[in-house]
Amino acid sequence: xxxxxxxVETDVLIIGAGGAGMxxxxxxxxxxxxxxxxTKSLLGKAHTVMAEGGIAxxxxxxxxxxxxxxxxxxxIEEGVYISNWKMxxxxxxxxxxxxxxxxxxxxLFDRTPDGRIMQRAFGAHTYRRLAHIGDRTGLELIKTLxxxxxxxxxxxxxxxxIVDLIRKGDKIIGAYGIKMDTGKxxxxxAKTVVIATGGSGRVYKVTSNSWESTGDGVGxxxxxxxxxxxxxxIQFHPTGMVYPPGVKGLLxxxxxxxxxxxxxxxxxxxxxxxxxxxxxxxxxxxxVARANYREIMEGRGTEHGGVYLDIxxxxxxxxxxxxxxxxxxxxxxxxxxxxxxxxxxxxxxxxMMGGIQVDAETEKTNLENLFAAGEVASGLHGANRLGxxxxxxxxxxxxxxxxxxxxxxxxxxxxEIPAEEIEKIKSYVMHFFRDDGKNPYDLIDRLTACMSENVxxxxxxxxxxxxxxxxxxxKEEFKEVGTKGGLRYNHGLLGCLELGNMLVSxxxxxxxASMRKESRGAHARSDFPKKDPAWKVNIxxxxxxxxxxxxxxxPAEEMPEEYKAYVKPEVYE
Amino acid sequence: MSEDIKINVFxxxxxxxxxxxxxEYNVPYVDGMVVLDTVRYVEEKxxxxxxxxWNCKAGKCGSCSAEINGKPSLMCKTRVDEIGKHITVAPMAxxxxxxxxxxxxxxxxxxxxxxxxFTPKEGLEKPWRINPxxxxxxxxxxxxxxxxxxxxxxxxxxEHFTPYFGxxxxxxxxxxxxxxxxxxxxxxxxxxxxxxGYCNITKCCTEVCPExxxxxxxxxxxxxxxxxxxxxxxxxxxxxxxxxxEKVVK
Ligand SMILES: Cc1cc2nc3c(=O)[nH]c(=O)nc-3n(C[C@H](O)[C@H](O)[C@H](O)COP(=O)(O)OP(=O)(O)OC[C@H]3O[C@@H](n4cnc5c(N)ncnc54)[C@H](O)[C@@H]3O)c2cc1C
Ligand code: SF4
Ligand code: SF4
Ligand code: FES
Numbered sequence: 065x066x067x068x069x070x071x072v073e074t075d076v077l078i079i080g081a082g083g084a085g086m087x088x089x090x091x092x093x094x095x096x097x098x099x100x101x102x103t104k105s106l107l108g109k110a111h112t113v114m115a116e117g118g119i120a121x122x123x124x125x126x127x128x129x130x131x132x133x134x135x136x137x138x139x140i141e142e143g144v145y146i147s148n149w150k151m152x153x154x155x156x157x158x159x160x161x162x163x164x165x166x167x168x169x170x171x172l173f174d175r176t177p178d179g180r181i182m183q184r185a186f187g188a189h190t191y192r193r194l195a196h197i198g199d200r201t202g203l204e205l206i207k208t209l210x211x212x213x214x215x216x217x218x219x220x221x222x223x224x225x226i227v228d229l230i231r232k233g234d235k236i237i238g239a240y241g242i243k244m245d246t247g248k249x250x251x252x253x254a255k256t257v258v259i260a261t262g263g264s265g266r267v268y269k270v271t272s273n274s275w276e277s278t279g280d281g282v283g284x285x286x287x288x289x290x291x292x293x294x295x296x297x298i299q300f301h302p303t304g305m306v307y308p309p310g311v312k313g314l315l316x317x318x319x320x321x322x323x324x325x326x327x328x329x330x331x332x333x334x335x336x337x338x339x340x341x342x343x344x345x346x347x348x349x350x351x352v353a354r355a356n357y358r359e360i361m362e363g364r365g366t367e368h369g370g371v372y373l374d375i376x377x378x379x380x381x382x383x384x385x386x387x388x389x390x391x392x393x394x395x396x397x398x399x400x401x402x403x404x405x406x407x408x409x410x411x412x413x414x415x416m417m418g419g420i421q422v423d424a425e426t427e428k429t430n431l432e433n434l435f436a437a438g439e440v441a442s443g444l445h446g447a448n449r450l451g452x453x454x455x456x457x458x459x460x461x462x463x464x465x466x467x468x469x470x471x472x473x474x475x476x477x478x479x480e481i482p483a484e485e486i487e488k489i490k491s492y493v494m495h496f497f498r499d500d501g502k503n504p505y506d507l508i509d510r511l512t513a514c515m516s517e518n519v520x521x522x523x524x525x526x527x528x529x530x531x532x533x534x535x536x537x538x539k540e541e542f543k544e545v546g547t548k549g550g551l552r553y554n555h556g557l558l559g560c561l562e563l564g565n566m567l568v569s570x571x572x573x574x575x576x577a578s579m580r581k582e583s584r585g586a587h588a589r590s591d592f593p594k595k596d597p598a599w600k601v602n603i604x605x606x607x608x609x610x611x612x613x614x615x616x617x618x619p620a621e622e623m624p625e626e627y628k629a630y631v632k633p634e635v636y637e
Numbered sequence: 638m639s640e641d642i643k644i645n646v647f648x649x650x651x652x653x654x655x656x657x658x659x660x661e662y663n664v665p666y667v668d669g670m671v672v673l674d675t676v677r678y679v680e681e682k683x684x685x686x687x688x689x690x691w692n693c694k695a696g697k698c699g700s701c702s703a704e705i706n707g708k709p710s711l712m713c714k715t716r717v718d719e720i721g722k723h724i725t726v727a728p729m730a731x732x733x734x735x736x737x738x739x740x741x742x743x744x745x746x747x748x749x750x751x752x753x754x755f756t757p758k759e760g761l762e763k764p765w766r767i768n769p770x771x772x773x774x775x776x777x778x779x780x781x782x783x784x785x786x787x788x789x790x791x792x793x794x795x796e797h798f799t800p801y802f803g804x805x806x807x808x809x810x811x812x813x814x815x816x817x818x819x820x821x822x823x824x825x826x827x828x829x830x831x832x833x834g835y836c837n838i839t840k841c842c843t844e845v846c847p848e849x850x851x852x853x854x855x856x857x858x859x860x861x862x863x864x865x866x867x868x869x870x871x872x873x874x875x876x877x878x879x880x881x882x883e884k885v886v887k
Contacts, residue, residue: 106690107746108783109698167765170755172772172779172816179766197779203697204779214746215754245735274693308669314695389697396696396714398669505681549686552652553736556685 069486073253074100074219075473076466077239079226079281080260082110083202083458084438084465086209087162088258091466093216097473099466100252101213102224102241104276108210111262111274111439112458115202116317116389118184118194119166119459120452121159125176126183127191132156134190137630139453140623142188142348143417143446144585144595145634146294146602149623150424151444155453155460162459163195171208173197185322186451188348194452199319199389205455224250226280227493227561229257229288230485234432236288237479240489247552249490253481255473256433258465259285259420260458263439264569266562268413268520269512272304272315281440282572283565285420291430292605293442295569296576297417299449299586300521302327302352304412306370311397313412316373316390318451320407321345323386325375327356328406329364335371350448350586353411357521360410370408379403411521415454417445417586418573421604426468427461433472437465446620447585493551496560501546504559511538511563511570519574524591528578535570542567571613576603579615597636642666642717644675646687647727650736657734659725666717673701673712676726676738688737696847699784702729703738709786709845729789742785748806751830755813758820771817778812778856780848781805787842787852793835800832804842804852807833811856814863824863833861 076092078085081103092099103110124130135156140147163181167173173195174182183192197204213220223244230238236257241250261281265273286292303316321327327345329335339355340347356371366372375383380403384391387402394400394407419442420429427435438458445453511534518531542563547556580603582596583589601617608614623631641663649657662683664675673691680687691701694713701712704727706720717724732740757765787804788794794803810823810831827833840853850856 105692105698106700106742109692109700111692113698113782114693114695164764168757170813170816170819172767172775175767175769175772177769179768180764182769198776200780203782207779207781207783211749211754214750217750245739245741274695274698276692309667310669310671310674311695393696397671397716503682503685505685547685552650553688553739554686555680555688559681559685 069249069251071251071253072100073478074098075254076100076256076258076469077252077254078102078258078260079239080110080262080438080440081107081220081222082112082260082262082438083205083209083455084462085110085258085260086213087459087462088260088437088466088469089218090209090212090216091463092470093218095467095470097470099218100254101218101220102226102252103220103222104225104244104280105222107220107222108206110206111277112202113206114272114274114315115205115455116199116315117186117319117322118196118201118452119159119163119205119455120186120189120193120450121163121195121456122156122193123160123163123181123183123195125180130191130193133630135159135193136627137632138188138190138450139444140446140631142448142450142585144448145446145600146584146620147446148424148443148621149627150621153627154424154464155444155456158460159456162456162463166205166208166459169208169212171197171204184319185346187318187321187346187352188343188450189452196319199317199387201455221250225558225561226284228489229284230481230489231288231431232479236431236434238481240486242493242551244553247550249551251481251486253478255476255478256435256469258469259434259436259440260438260462260465261440263416264566265413265416267512267515267566267569267573269516270304270313271413272301272313273413278562278566279416279569280562280565281436282419283568285429285436286568286607288431289607290434291421292572293418293421293602294446295418295572295605296580296603297447297586298413298573299349299415299417300353300411301414302349302356302411303373303409305398306408306410307368307398314393314397315412315414316407316409317387319387320373320375320390323375324378325373327352328372328374329359330366331364335359348448349451350588353521354588356409357411366408368408370410372406373409374406375402376404376406415439415449417447417449418442425464427465428468433476435465435469437461447587493557493561496546496557497548498546499548502541502544504545504547504556504563507538507541507545508559508563508566511535511566515570515573519577521588523577523587523589525578528574531574532578535567535574539567539571572605575613575615576605579603579617594637640666642675642722642724644679645725646676646679646738648687648737649734651734670717671713672705672715672717672724672726675717675724676712688735688739690739697782699782702784702786702789703727704729704789709789711784711786711847714847729785731789731791731795732785745783745785745788745805748802749809752802752806752810753821753823753826755816755819756821757818761818765818767817775812775815775817777850778808778815780850781808781812782848784847786845786847790841790845792839792841799835800830801835802827802831802833804857806831807860808850808852808856811860814860822863822867824860825867827860828864833857833864
């Protein structure tokens with residue numbers, strides 16, 4: 065096997081080329097420094113490409129009363145009062161600028177009749193707030209930024225899998241990667257590093273997430289001693305496809321409900337009238353997801369174990385114009401014409417609110433020169449994320465992370481990387497090549513099934529304990545996984561490496577979920593069905609000196625007195 | 638159909654082998670299965686060294702392009718029950734092979750860099766206003782997921798000795814040219830530098846586009862007509878220029 069290692073030096077290494085990574089790279093480039101961006105998929109294919117419904121920004125084009133304060137209030141309330149208030153403020157204030165910037169870069173948003181950027185309604189947003197491009201907002205975002213990246217000649221390495229970060233003291237001095245298409249190994253030496261690796265949805269069996277969302281960023285950061293927070297907070301989207309099995313979990317955009325779709329059980333009842341008489345189908349995601357779950361569990365589900373989502377009353381022209389991708393998706397994958405037939409849907413794992421803990425303004429982690437932005441970072445969304453806020457998040461905080469990395473890099477220098485550090489990672493990779501190795505994908509199947517069954521939408525102590533036991537067992541078995549072949553485009557090897565990261569996320573998710581003895585936002589427990597003021601906290605997780613996971617409970621950040629006017633006071637039953 | 642199905646996957650590692658071959662695998666059939674499911678089954682349960690490229694499994698990212706029973710298609714969007722029990726999966730032939738089903742598509746980034754990016758007209762008032770009807774034309778082209786299947790099927794692209802950028806890139810240029818606020822005209826450069834003249838409008842590209850973009854009629858022919866205007870009709874060009882405040886890119 066190839067023993068050479070190629071070294072790349074850069075001011076800012078950006079790991080990830082989703083919306084957050086690309087926006088950070090643009091910032092670094094435009095400040096006159098050298099960014100290097102890496103991604104484990106091809107350029108332009110990152111998970112962000114799948115986003116559908118839109119990007120939330122209080123432009124006030126459709127509802128002039130909207131402004132950052134209202135957006136702020138919505139974030140805090142939906143995050144059930146454990147969000148970082150400062151991040152919520154920044155998002156509310158800066159999202160409109162980022163949307164207009166995207167327009168300047170060439171994104172072509174749907175328009176209002178008088179020609180301004182159109183905004184659509186979305187669950188639990190007070191006003192119509194989501195700027196969108198039909199139901200392909202993520203594609204437009206990615207392609208627009210990709211064009212900017214290419215024309216700026218920003219150096220990037222795609223299909224580059226970053227295995228681990230290299231730490232020295234309180235700094236990250238580099239990272240080690242495998243270029244999948246050539247099988248070459250790379251050493252990146254950087255003054256600063258931005259992690260923008262997206263979420264961990266793939267740790268569940270039924271998910272809307274793409275292949276790459278295996279929580280690598282969480283894994284590599286954790287191993288480097290970076291603090292994580294809110295890991296128990298996993299968002300279940302109310303509507304994923306259920307049939308055929310091959311597409312189980314695939315997202316049905318909230319835009320369907322935003323445009324007037326209604327939910328029905330097998331008896332034809334519009335049950336959201338019962339669960340949420342005011343907001344109905346457009347209540348927050350956790351509320352609608354649990355309603356769907358209950359209808360299914362109580363025997364009012366459809367043939368394939370879902371509920372019905374019906375938009376036929378809007379007529380074919382409207383549907384094809386407003387939801388073209390959904391129309392195609394059902395026609396092509398399920399053979400269902402949504403202009404004439406009802407869709408079958410059920411909850412699917414969608415988004416990770418938890419992740420790397422960062423400073424609100426600079427996205428700095430607890431290490432001196434390491435930054436994180438996008439879905440991999442945590443704080444903004446608290447116990448639940450509003451639809452559309454992630455695309456806003458990745459642009460707003462991607463830019464800020466890039467800017468802050470620039471500031472740091474200006475007064476910093478590249479450091480030598482000790483040979484033994486490189487050797488350590490190399491031997492970690494090479495130890496997976498063995499003839500008697502267990503198949504990583506068998507373990508992944510068991511891990512994801514365990515998470516879906518035991519750490520799902522409705523949790524209780526018994527199941528969580530069971531999950532932790534299974535995860536412990538799999539951590540042991542992980543020592544025996546292996547593959548054959550070489551470094552080039554070897555999915556067996558990727559499975560091994562990703563499994564190592566998935567186990568970190570799973571252990572943190574299950575343990576934090578068991579610790580939090582209440583129900584709050586996306587975290588719902590049947591044995592503790594109420595919200596508890598004692599749990600108005602964030603759970604922080606990191607690697608302890610003894611090699612075990614450490615958990616710390618911290619009171620949620622208090623917002624300044626004057627901001628309380630923007631938010632409904634928190635009530636406990 | 639509940640028994641196993643047989644798929645023939647092209648296996649070839651150009652670094653260590655002289656030539657490739659099709660290898661047959663048995664895969665248990667699951668209702669509604671797509672070709673990507675079958676190949677992933679092989680990779681995860683039979684042979685981890687089978688190389689494939691995929692990401693979204695939802696027809697949205699354009700990673701999983703391959704030739705299925707000879708037809709350029711997305712593996713994640715091709716249902717097994719629609720193509721019968723004999724399935725062959727081969728890599729795209731228009732691009733250099735990396736390994737098995739994975740090809741090197743990076744030349745597309747080089748072409749993309751040559752096509753001037755969106756450049757707003759000068760003096761636009763903020764915030765920008767666009768008539769809702771005017772976004773429709775460009776929007777068709779913006780549906781492109783860069784699967785490069787159109788490039789794969791195009792005989793001009795396959796004959797590597799022409800300078801032709803290829804259909805994907807004409808679509809990209811058209812998406813900017815038909816952006817209501819764009820101030821450039823890329824048709825001339827597509828013609829001169831991009832070898833658009835080599836395209837003889839066979840429409841094969843349109844047939845394989847998974848996003849149903851009418852590549853030939855709505856992008857290529859439009860750009861070709863514009864380019865002809867530019868070259869042979871200077872008066873029309875001047876009038877148009879005044880009207881649209883455009884700059885021609887050379
Ligand atoms: C179906 C769907 C629809 C959605 N719709 C919306 C919506 O309408 N509005 C909204 O606001 N949000 C939506 N979301 C959520 C939103 O799309 C994501 O949260 C967001 O795009 C995440 O962006 P990101 O930049 O943080 O990361 P990603 O786009 O996930 O990018 C991660 C990047 O990191 C790279 N990477 C990961 N691991 C490694 C590694 N080990 N080495 C190297 N590179 C690595 C990946 O290759 C990729 O380039 C949706 C999500 C899904 C699944
Ligand atoms: S129409 Fe032109 S671009 Fe399309 S396949 Fe034929 S020659 Fe190629
Ligand atoms: S135009 Fe169609 S076929 Fe060509 S790359 Fe785009 S989506 Fe694929
Ligand atoms: S995997 Fe994304 S298009 Fe097939």
